[in-house]
Amino acid sequence: MKRVLLSACLLVSSVTAVLGARLALAEALSSAERIGSEAMRLTGARSVRLRPVADGVFSGVDGLSEWVDALTGEEYGWSRNGQYIFRYADPRAYAPPVGSSDIGESRAKAIAAAWANRAYAGGSLAGMAVSCTCKEEGTDPVTAEYLVEYRRYAGTVRTCDHIAIRVNGSSGAVMSVEQDYDVISVGLSPQVGSDEARSIAARELGVPVECCTAYNLEVVKSLQGVQHLVWVVQARTGDEEVGGEGVEVVDAHSGKALDSGKSW
Numbered sequence: 471m472k473r474v475l476l477s478a479c480l481l482v483s484s485v486t487a488v489l490g491a492r493l494a495l496a497e498a499l500s501s502a503e504r505i506g507s508e509a510m511r512l513t514g515a516r517s518v519r520l521r522p523v524a525d526g527v528f529s530g531v532d533g534l535s536e537w538v539d540a541l542t543g544e545e546y547g548w549s550r551n552g553q554y555i556f557r558y559a560d561p562r563a564y565a566p567p568v569g570s571s572d573i574g575e576s577r578a579k580a581i582a583a584a585w586a587n588r589a590y591a592g593g594s595l596a597g598m599a600v601s602c603t604c605k606e607e608g609t610d611p612v613t614a615e616y617l618v619e620y621r622r623y624a625g626t627v628r629t630c631d632h633i634a635i636r637v638n639g640s641s642g643a644v645m646s647v648e649q650d651y652d653v654i655s656v657g658l659s660p661q662v663g664s665d666e667a668r669s670i671a672a673r674e675l676g677v678p679v680e681c682c683t684a685y686n687l688e689v690v691k692s693l694q695g696v697q698h699l700v701w702v703v704q705a706r707t708g709d710e711e712v713g714g715e716g717v718e719v720v721d722a723h724s725g726k727a728l729d730s731g732k733s734w
Contacts, residue, residue, distance in 0.1 A: 505520060505546065509537075518542075520538070531693050533550050535548045542562070555591075556591075560643065563641070564645055572612075573640070585635050591651040602619075603617050613639065616639055618637065627689060630688075631651055631654075668685060670727060681705045682703050685702065698723075700722055700728060702717060705732075716730070716734070
């Protein structure tokens with residue numbers, strides 16, 4: 471009788487393991503199909519062959535995964551919670567330019583607009599502020615890179631709801647797309663004022679408070695999806711020839727320093 475029961479238990483365990491493996495495989499295939507569909511919508515490609523990246527920057531983060539197109543090398547970051555591509559990059563678009571031609575801001579914005587209208591996870595871009603900045607590097611030849619960003623504001627508060635497209639100024643190829651979309655779930659009234667935020671930032675950065683001259687309220691979101699209302703405080707020391715820049719992110723509700731960076 472014990473042998474019969476043991477055999478039955480082993481059979482049940484084996485069946486359960488097989489069913490679990492099949493369900494996991496079915497879920498992975500379903501995810502790949504969904505991500506592939508979104509990848510084609512984002513890029514306008516007719517087909518993709520995605521494979522998961524096990525050792526990527528976002529691979530071990532809950533709710534996120536990384537994929538690469540085996541056909542082209544294009545990279546995709548996927549938000550399982552939001553069901554959208556939060557980051558796209560095409561290594562081919564970073565190829566050195568031939569000559570020093572520049573497509574210009576108008577053309578760069580038009581290229582970015584086509585991608586934004588097709589790819590933005592939030593649907594409509596209506597009411598979003600649009601900015602375009604150009605970064606030039608090198609001298610022979612000079613290379614230009616355009617960053618076109620669509621950003622939603624809640625009054626004067628900059629939110630995490632945005633899409634940013636980086637365009638190669640020589641070839642017009644899209645180098646990367648980064649976006650975030652979420653319903654605001656954090657209070658927009660700061661409990662910590664701008665003066666207090668500047669003092670906290672100065673202490674954390676180790677500079678006089680007079681160096682912290684730029685500060686803005688923003689809604690930011692962690693990789694885990696937690697939203698914070700923050701003061702983003704920018705600091706500068708010295709002058710244009712000798713000096714450094716720093717930034718401190720201060721929670722506008724608790725006063726806690728959440729992140730920082732500096733060039734000195």
